[in-house]
Amino acid sequence: xxxxxxxxxxxxxxxxxxxxREAHHILDVMQxxxxxxxxxxxGTGNEYTGFIKEIDKRGKRITVEVVRTETPxxxxxxxxTLAQALPKKSKMDHIVEKATELGAARVIPLITERTIVRPNxxxxxxxxxxxRKIAVEASKQCGRVSVPEIEEVSLYGxxxxxxxxxxxxxxxxxxxxxxxxxxxxxxxxxGKILVLIGPEEDFTPEEARxxxxxxxxxxxxxxxxxxxxxxxxxxxxxLVYEFxx
Numbered sequence: 001x002x003x004x005x006x007x008x009x010x011x012x013x014x015x016x017x018x019x020x021r022e023a024h025h026i027l028d029v030m031q032x033x034x035x036x037x038x039x040x041x042x043g044t045g046n047e048y049t050g051f052i053k054e055i056d057k058r059g060k061r062i063t064v065e066v067v068r069t070e071t072p073x074x075x076x077x078x079x080x081t082l083a084q085a086l087p088k089k090s091k092m093d094h095i096v097e098k099a100t101e102l103g104a105a106r107v108i109p110l111i112t113e114r115t116i117v118r119p120n121x122x123x124x125x126x127x128x129x130x131x132r133k134i135a136v137e138a139s140k141q142c143g144r145v146s147v148p149e150i151e152e153v154s155l156y157g158x159x160x161x162x163x164x165x166x167x168x169x170x171x172x173x174x175x176x177x178x179x180x181x182x183x184x185x186x187x188x189x190x191g192k193i194l195v196l197i198g199p200e201e202d203f204t205p206e207e208a209r210x211x212x213x214x215x216x217x218x219x220x221x222x223x224x225x226x227x228x229x230x231x232x233x234x235x236x237x238x239l240v241y242e243f244x245x
Contacts, residue, residue: 043147100138167191169216184217197232
């Protein structure tokens, strides 16, 4: 059965109002009708099962009567934030989609010293809006009841300044002073993890130096040099395996 996303404010006790793109999808793509069963989630951990009670075709507005509300158990993996240097072309679309599927709680689009893609303010706003929509769609598809937060495009220094708010930070780089991910995770049980992924040309030595904290580990991703858009997903996969498989 298809799942649909509704903002939390559209849920009023035992009634849900669905409009906009989701209403269009229900009516024109899925071609559902009154009394059909639907499942919706609000992105905060709640999932609702109900039946279409009323359809306003002209206003593209659907009213759903909720018969069951559930709050599935939280995932067993730590809360993971992926700070990803902006890659070329539309690769960030793919990264956001897959990071959502792999359970990331948050994605921070990152500009580092060697990042080539540097959109202006208007461009950043447009891209972030697109990535947020992709995160919603990916959450619907993979069965998540939460939607990862897609933060505004941030400078590397600003993200590093917030590093103390995490229990563990993993900075993937090509320096010879790295440790394997498995060793970096030794003894870590739960908490917030920040994963920092640089651009194709890697973080600069100065950026690696700035990240040095008691809670930060410079990590190697193995013998092969991975592309930026592969590296973040590799680390997320390793974390999912380590903590939930």
